[in-house]
Amino acid sequence: MEGSQGLARLHALREFVFEGSLEDSLQGQARECARLLDADSCSIMLLSGGSTEEDGRLRVHAHAGAPGDRLPAAALEASIGRGEAICGQVLASGQALLVEDIGKSAYALLARRPGDPGRSMMSAPIRIDGRTVGVANVAGKGFTETDLVLFEVVCLFIGKSIQVAQLQHLLASRFAREALAQEAEGPALTAYRNPEQVARILARSFYKELTRAGFEAPQIVGATSEIIDQLNNRLHKRH
Structure with a gap:
């Protein structure tokens, strides 16, 4: 990464502080994440529906992307458990994942567009106080290990915004x-x-x-x- 480009990306992290509802904040962060990483799309999934952290399931709470990269309705409504699909595997492992060319990887059968040459994706856990509360995903081309590090930093910001929004709601009541x-x-x-x-x-x-x-x-x-x-x-x- 060139020095000027890296500095510009660091400054762009300031855009991850949003005001308003949690829903609006997550939607804005999905857009900024896609822009920051030059990704075609970004989705933010949060855990819900379980009585414990272990049996919760991931659901899409925000998504941003070009018209050709919009998630289909089935994906927007789907719930993903631990070990299911790529995001479910990241949820289970707690480790961020970079797939530089998904069509040539072990995840080819799980990809939405496996026939697109050089298609890359990254998936990373969203954590609060050491607990995984969700997973963020980006898709595009040419992602590198440097991009993965930046993506993990972005997920830290997303986790903090969720924490702040929830605490603000509780303090207001x-x-x-x-x-x-x-x-x-x-x-x-x-x-x-x-x-x-x-x-x-x-x-x-x-x-x-x-x-x-x-x-x-x-x-x-x-x-x-x-x-x-x-x-x-x-x-x-x-x-």
């Missing part, structure tokens, strides 16, 4: 702070560590607060239905 303080075991349990566990804690606290306030079962059911309606509205807006 007095109800969430009190619920976690009362029921969480161990220090500093936050949503990025185990979102399913945190969601259950908040749900139990919500039920207790409604009961303590004198609401009867029909009113509690109505409140739960309202939450489901809000969730359905959000899902419809996404699609």
Whole structure:
């Protein structure tokens, strides 16, 4: 890497500090990651759906790329477990992976475009406090070991942005702070560590607060239905 090019890339890392929602932040980071590495596409996948870190599955939360490199709908909706596909293998190993020519590698059968000569890809874990919470992937041509090192640094920034966003959300909610303080075991349990566990804690606290306030079962059911309606509205807006 030329000195000037390396300095420009270091300055570009400043663009990985985004404001707004976690979803917007991840989408912006996917775009910047693709631009920084001169990649055709970048996807950011986070763990969800498991009661423990080990049985969680990866789902795409952000993707950026040229029109010809957009992920198909099936890939956007897919969930990947440990050891499944390339990203699942990176999740299981916890080690970043560079494939300089995927068509000539052991991963050729897993590639979306194995017939594209010289097609490269990189996949790296996203970590928070030593735990893997997701995997980022980039595809393009001509990636090198130097690019892989930079990509791993980018993934550190992505992990920190997830951590900050989750902590900001919890600090902004007095109800969430009190619920976690009362029921969480161990220090500093936050949503990025185990979102399913945190969601259950908040749900139990919500039920207790409604009961303590004198609401009867029909009113509690109505409140739960309202939450489901809000969730359905959000899902419809996404699609």
